[in-house]
Amino acid sequence: MKIPTHILAPLMLTLFLAACQGSSIDDLSPNGAGTQLPDKLVKSMKAKGMSTTSPVMFRIFKEENVLEVWKRKDNGRYDMVTSYQICKWSGKLGPKFIEGDRQAPEGFYAVRPAQMNPKSSYYLSFNTGFPNALDRTLGRTGANLMVHGACSSSGCYSMTDGQVAQIYAFARDAFKGGQESIQLEAFPFRMTAANMARYRDDPNYAFWKNLKEGYDHFEITKVPPKVDVCEKKYVFNHTSDPNAPIAATSACPPADQPESLKMAYQSYQSSYETAFSSMVGKGRIQPPSRSIQGLTEAKIIADWSARRARGERVTQEPPSLSPQDKDAASKPQVMVRLASAVAADKAKEEREASKRSRMTRMTASAAPMSIPTTTPAPAVQQPASAPQTTAALTSGAPAAAAEQPAPAKKAWWKIIGN
Structure with a gap:
């Protein structure tokens, strides 16, 4: 089929301009996947010794409603470039347990190029990577947990369209620079001594203490930690060998860390324990947020x-x-x-359905009354307490005998419609 000139010419011009500007067909996809970072951000990165294609990482804090963007500097350490207020995240503080619990996940995840979706129904999105090795080991289920636009969430982290366009651009440019996976760290809150003291009685506290180990490693080194799973928990920078085999359900192998990192971590923990004890003594200044x-x-x-x-x-x-x-x-x-x-509630519904079914079967199986041809003798009046017969149930008067059982009261959480 020959394409009309008035359609072909603009298309060829668009493709030509894309080639001239070093773009690709992917950049022409809808939803702003080709959005470039603002000049102000680019200048800020250059001033800190970063390029647009240098590696990136993301940190999320639920209670503070913040998504942070960190990039690697020329010296190998990371620095924060910018942060965004999360428009909406789903659920409460705490991890995601099962499909349908509406929880946005917490933990350490890897985002790879295949998880990027430039044609998302929510403007732009990328998959968090849930469930990861720890989630699977703990039996946690769910799928399609995203960071996306449209400011609407049911188990995801939702941004405005303008925000997610920039976050998407950070990831896209880092992948173009050769980064194979981006670390996404999702926390319930900033894991300070004050906040840990606030949540020390929470049922999720043990899991959060495990997350804090990775949080602390990054605070000390300003480099995303090497994350592994063993003994059904996260371990961070446990071995210096990136190919060392570690099984999620097996015993953790002996730690192999540089002495400098061990000493720095011990010093950091000593200061933390002192601060934590002092905060416990003061009591909770700020009440904890809701958690699952x-x-x-x-x-x-x-x-x-x-x-x-x-x-x-x-x-x-x-x-x-x-x-x-x-x-x-x-x-x-x-x-x-x-x-x-x-x-x-489920059992009650089943009982009512069974009762209605029995009543229907009993009515259908009853023999029909024959119509007398002569004037019947006066009926003997039954005592008021006598039970009604099957014939009475199927006679012309439907009366109370054929009455259906009263509908059961709704359970308290089903009264309000949505």
Whole structure:
């Protein structure tokens, strides 16, 4: 088919300009995948000894609603270039446990070129890499957890379109410079002594202490740590050999770290422990934010998500076990009661359905009354307490005998429609 000249000419001009400017066809894709970084940012990077194609890393802090962009300088250490306020992230503080719990993940992830999506329905996006080796070892499930635009989230980190265009550009340019994977670190909060003291009683505290080890390694070295998984936990800079085999479920091999790093980490930890103890003594100045209360709550929320997806009437917000939730905090043993309520509600629905089915079968199988040809004798009046017969149920008067059972009351979390 011959393409008309008035269509072919602009297309050829566009391709020519792209070639002249060193761009590619990918840069012409929709959603701003070819957006260039602002001159102000480029000048700031150059002043710090960075280039647009030097390696990059991202750090996310949920409680502070911040995504930070760090790039490698000429001396090999990283420095922060800029940061963005996260428009919306899903769930509460704490890791993602199972599909449907609406949790944005926490942990150490690797973003590779294949995870970049220039044609995302959410303007632009890249996959976080969840689940990673630790998530899989712990049985955590979920898929398509993204950093994306459109300011809408259900398990993701969502930015404005303008923000994600720049974040996408940082990653795209680093890949062009030869970086094979970008480290994405997602934390519940800045892991300072004050914040760790605030959350010392949280059910996620053990997991957060493990995350803090990687956080500390970066604070000390200003280089993204080498991340491995063994004994069902993260280990950081554990070996100097990048190809050393470490199995996620096996015992961790002997640590092989430079003596300078060991000493720096010990010194850092000593200062931290002193600060942590002093913060515990002062009490909590700032109350902790809501956090997911483990797998029990994750399962309840996942059930709520499934019901909502089926079109059932559920509460506008998912049920919560967080002690900061006033409704949950006012109910004793709320974790047990909510979990049992989910099962009880399903059982009640099944009983009602079975009862209606039995009533239908009984009505359908009853023999029809024959119409008498002569005037019947006066019926003997039954006592008021006598039970009704099958004939009475199928006689002309439907009366109360054929009445269906009253509908069951809705469970408390299904009253409000969404």
